[in-house]
Amino acid sequence: MTEVKTQEGVLPTKELYHPNIGSYQQAYKESIEKPEEFWSKQAQVLDWHRRWDKVLDESDAPFYKWFVNGKINASYNAVDRHVLRNKRNKAAYIWVAENGDEKIITYDGLYRRVNNFAKALLELGIKKGDRIIIYLPMILEAPVAMLAAARIGAVFSFVFAGFGAGALAERINDSKATMVITADGAFRNGKVVKLKSIVDEAIEQTSTVRTVVVVERTKIDVQMEEGRDIWWHIVTRDSHAYVEPEWMDSNDPLYILYTSGTTGKPKGAVHGNGGYSVWIANTLKWAFDPEDDDRWWCAADIGWVTGHSYIVFAPLFLGLTSIMYEGAITFPAPDRMWEIIDRYRVNILYTSPTAIRTLMRYGEKYPKMHDLSSLKVLGTVGEPINPAAWKWYYENIGKSNCPIIDTYWQTETGGFMISPSLSLGLPPLKPGSATFPMPGIDPVILDDKGNEVPNEEKGFIAYKRPWPGMFLTLNNDPERFKKTYFEKYKGMYYCGDYAIRDKDGYYWLLGRADEVLNVAGHRLGTIEIEDALIASREVAESAVFGKPDPVKGEVIVAFVVLKEEFEHDRDIVTNLRKRIREDLGPIYVPEEIHLVKLLPKTRSGKIMRRVVKAVALKQLPGDISTLENSVSVDEIKAAIESFRKEAGD
Ligand code: WTA
Numbered sequence: 316m317t318e319v320k321t322q323e324g325v326l327p328t329k330e331l332y333h334p335n336i337g338s339y340q341q342a343y344k345e346s347i348e349k350p351e352e353f354w355s356k357q358a359q360v361l362d363w364h365r366r367w368d369k370v371l372d373e374s375d376a377p378f379y380k381w382f383v384n385g386k387i388n389a390s391y392n393a394v395d396r397h398v399l400r401n402k403r404n405k406a407a408y409i410w411v412a413e414n415g416d417e418k419i420i421t422y423d424g425l426y427r428r429v430n431n432f433a434k435a436l437l438e439l440g441i442k443k444g445d446r447i448i449i450y451l452p453m454i455l456e457a458p459v460a461m462l463a464a465a466r467i468g469a470v471f472s473f474v475f476a477g478f479g480a481g482a483l484a485e486r487i488n489d490s491k492a493t494m495v496i497t498a499d500g501a502f503r504n505g506k507v508v509k510l511k512s513i514v515d516e517a518i519e520q521t522s523t524v525r526t527v528v529v530v531e532r533t534k535i536d537v538q539m540e541e542g543r544d545i546w547w548h549i550v551t552r553d554s555h556a557y558v559e560p561e562w563m564d565s566n567d568p569l570y571i572l573y574t575s576g577t578t579g580k581p582k583g584a585v586h587g588n589g590g591y592s593v594w595i596a597n598t599l600k601w602a603f604d605p606e607d608d609d610r611w612w613c614a615a616d617i618g619w620v621t622g623h624s625y626i627v628f629a630p631l632f633l634g635l636t637s638i639m640y641e642g643a644i645t646f647p648a649p650d651r652m653w654e655i656i657d658r659y660r661v662n663i664l665y666t667s668p669t670a671i672r673t674l675m676r677y678g679e680k681y682p683k684m685h686d687l688s689s690l691k692v693l694g695t696v697g698e699p700i701n702p703a704a705w706k707w708y709y710e711n712i713g714k715s716n717c718p719i720i721d722t723y724w725q726t727e728t729g730g731f732m733i734s735p736s737l738s739l740g741l742p743p744l745k746p747g748s749a750t751f752p753m754p755g756i757d758p759v760i761l762d763d764k765g766n767e768v769p770n771e772e773k774g775f776i777a778y779k780r781p782w783p784g785m786f787l788t789l790n791n792d793p794e795r796f797k798k799t800y801f802e803k804y805k806g807m808y809y810c811g812d813y814a815i816r817d818k819d820g821y822y823w824l825l826g827r828a829d830e831v832l833n834v835a836g837h838r839l840g841t842i843e844i845e846d847a848l849i850a851s852r853e854v855a856e857s858a859v860f861g862k863p864d865p866v867k868g869e870v871i872v873a874f875v876v877l878k879e880e881f882e883h884d885r886d887i888v889t890n891l892r893k894r895i896r897e898d899l900g901p902i903y904v905p906e907e908i909h910l911v912k913l914l915p916k917t918r919s920g921k922i923m924r925r926v927v928k929a930v931a932l933k934q935l936p937g938d939i940s941t942l943e944n945s946v947s948v949d950e951i952k953a954a955i956e957s958f959r960k961e962a963g964d
Contacts, residue, residue: 339740339751346754353754354783358382358589360596361392361632364562367589371781377801377808378788379781380566381590388560389569389592390433390466393631394426395560406636409610409659410455413502413642420455422634425462427554428455432463432547434556439494439526439545443468443561446571447494448487448524450514452476452501453641456530456547457617458627460496465569465588468561472571472583475618476501480513481847481898482581484520486573489583489790494526496547500533504643511537565589571790572620574726575840576799577830583790584727591729594784595629598730598753602720603692604738605635609662610689612638614652614670619837620726621696625665629730644670649677650684653712657685664712665694665720667836668704672866675707682711692737694720697836698868699824705746723749723824725810726838727800729784732756733822748821755782760816765804775828776814777807830924832861834869837902841924844903847895848873853881854891858914859905860928870906874927874962876914883910911961926955930962 346353351370358367367385397403403423410418420428441447447464449471451457457473464471472490474483487495497514500507511529515538518524529537530547539546563569569588573581605611611630615621617639630637638661644652652674656664674681693713700708700721709719718741722734733749733756735741742750752758759767760774768774785808789796803809813825827833830841841859848857856876861869881887888908895904909931915923928934 336740336742339736339742342736342739342754343752347757350755350780354381354593357597358385358593360600361387361592362396363387363589364391367565373781376806377781377797378793379785381587381781381783382565382593385565385589386562387565387589387592388466388563389588389628390429390462391560392592393462393465393628394422394429397422397631397634398426402634405634407631408455408458408637408639410639411641411655411659413505413640413646418455425459425631428459428551429462429466430556430558431551431554432456432459433466433558434553435528435550436463436467436469436494437558439528439550441467441469441494445469445494446490446492447471447496448483448490448492449473450476450478450483450495450497450510451530451617452498452503452508452510452532453617453639454498454530454532455639456496456498458631458639461570461623461627462631466558466560468563468567470568470570470585472573473618473623474573475616475900476508476510477616477618477902478900479896479898479903480516481520482900483513483517485581486583487517487521487524489573489581490571491523493523494528495524496528496530498530498532499537500535502533502642504646507533507535509535509537515540563588566787568787570623572623572726574620575831575838575843577840577842579840579842579846581840581843582792582795582799584786585788585790586729586784587787590783590785592628592632594782595624595730596632598734598784599625599629599633601736601738601753602722602731602734603663603665603694605630605633605663607634609635609691610638610659611635611663612640612656612661612665614640614644614664614666615696620729621665624730645673645677648681649674650681653682653685653687656687656690660689662689663692663694664690665696665722667697668695668700669698669835669867671695671700671704671708675704675711676866679711687712687714690714690717692720693717694722696722696724698833699826700747702746709746718744719746721747721749723822727786727810728782729786732778732782733758733824742821745817745821748817748823750821752822753782755780758814758822759807760814761804770816770818770820773813773815773825775803775809776812776822776824777804777809779807781808832869832871834861834871834902835867839871839903843899844871844873844895844905847898847903848875848891850898851891851894853877853887855879856914856922858922858924858927860924860931862906862932864906871903872907872909872928872931873905874909874911874914874931876911909962913961915955930955 365386367382369383372380407425527544571583576582613625722731724732735750757779811829813828815823832839844859845857855878859873862872864870915926
């Protein structure tokens with residue numbers, strides 16, 4: 316055993332886990348010095364129908380093109396090639412229902428279902444380039460629908476089944492989807508969420524949807540609209556279908572995934588076929604080093620990018636066996652995850668710091684009820700992990716035997732950007748640091764003016780060169796793509812996060828530098844919530860911000876000014892909560908809603924959101940000159956004074 320120094324003292328790590336950091340350094344060096352050769356080699360992890368002419372075309376930057384003129388199909392790489400090469404009987408998914416039922420689907424079973432549904436899509440009039448929305452819970456039809464769309468070249472946009480009707484309608488409208496694939500309902504925490512009725516409500520606010528395919532999961536009563544709605548089990552009756560994969564250009568879109576930004580309108584990140592697939596297959600291999608016989612469990616929801624890349628595409632590309640769990644991690648009891656690991660002898664667990672902190676609260680009793688000795692590697696994603704949670708995870712779940720792979724990345728980046736690389740050579744781990752960049756990733760930490768900051772100083776993290784997994788553009792909005800990500804620092808990708816590089820070169824990710832919240836690892840926009848509040852007839856103005864929380868990272872706090880004719884009362888707050896739940900979804904509901912008579916504003920009428928936050932969190936006094944751009948200190952002081960009295964501080 317060697318010892319690893321951490322901020323929290325010293326944690327033992329086995330020799331085994333950092334045998335050869337040198338080989339990581341070598342791979343990294345090669346990726347930066349000879350990118351063409353490096354990526355040509357890595358791209359061979361997949362089967363190409365036609366080889367590319369050029370690895371990277373930068374002529375239309377920042378619209379980078381990877382593997383130019385290469386032809387590929389994601390569903391072929393996920394299923395066909397495994398069926399052809401000795402894996403037809405291997406389990407692709409071990410699916411566990413919330414009630415504990417299981418279904419095991421082999422690569423051959425998945426192949427048949429994907430073909431089957433691809434044929435149904437064609438028969439329902441869907442063609443290459445059409446947009447379809449998938450609004451499904453964690454059931455096997457979700458990966459089947461994604462792969463079937465990919466097979467025929469239809470561009471899918473998966474909407475997390477926890478979103479409400481307003482959020483769903485917005486995504487249908489922006490993507491101009493002609494089809495929605497959903498289920499009658501979803502099991503969650505022992506209850507049923509009525510997905511189909513949310514779809515019905517959303518479609519009323521849209522005009523493009525011609526077909527709704529409905530999976531029967533819960534058998535609750537649903538309204539089926541004649542001529543528009545059809546059951547999944549009816550359209551997939553022909554179980555002998557074969558659909559020739561559509562050979563997609565490497566830079567054709569594969570999917571659109573909406574994510575929150577700094578305006579009220581979510582951004583539709585468009586991912587391509589070739590570069591994205593190469594990136595996620597390699598990053599999964601590098602970071603977690605899964606072996607052929609391992610059981611991989613990415614415990615995210617399929618509706619977020621983590622699920623897209625690391626429940627569906629990457630593990631299937633690599634021919635792995637994944638666990639897929641339908642329900643809540645604390646249902647029926649807080650040992651649910653540990654019980655699944657024990658029952659299925661899971662080898663690699665990949666989850667979020669919020670999940671770890673939630674389960675940590677219930678104490679060691681629950682993991683102790685189960686045999687977790689099958690675990691070899693643990694991972695986290697979605698938010699910074701605090702050293703205490705890291706240590707708990709390392710000791711109580713990994714039994715001080717499993718390295719923790721803290722993967723830092725974003726919807727836009729497609730796959731891991733900064734993460735320890737187990738297969739290339741693991742560095743000694745420091746709890747809370749995502750360690751070093753993946754091969755091909757060239758990060759830099761800058762101040763506001765674009766100067767590099769010294770080690771140990773906080774700055775904005777940016778990337779000096781493109782990588783294969785980066786998104787192609789924002790749907791319907793190439794200008795916003797350029798402006799949001801490539802204008803702050805010329806020629807670099809700016810991602811909106813703060814970071815520090817320490818004296819040993821380790822990266823520490825410190826959270827969002829913009830008005831985006833990270834609640835329980837979910838990325839939410841403050842302005843989206845403010846817009847939803849203002850859309851209520853009682854509300855005149857609102858300011859929303861994130862308050863630090865020991866379990867969820869952040870929780871949502873809203874200050875609301877009502878229109879004059881409305882009296883302050885509790886019913887209004889209850890109604891506002893209910894409306895946000897129905898419109899945006901339960902994860903958007905503020906933890907606190909405070910009704911006030913005024914909000915601090917600049918002379919030009921802009922709400923000083925950061926002043927609201929500073930007063931509410933009692934972070935004042937301090938340097939108030941940084942609270943607002945282009946506002947005088949006197950103006951801020953006056954705003955603070957009046958708001959303090961108002962907020963009862
Ligand atoms: C944050 C999720 C610290 C970060 C994959 C990023 C992290 C945002 C980490 C993206 C991590 C993600 N350490 N922060 N390991 N992983 N983040 O698009 O602020 O839902 O910008 O993608 O989550 O969230 P998104």
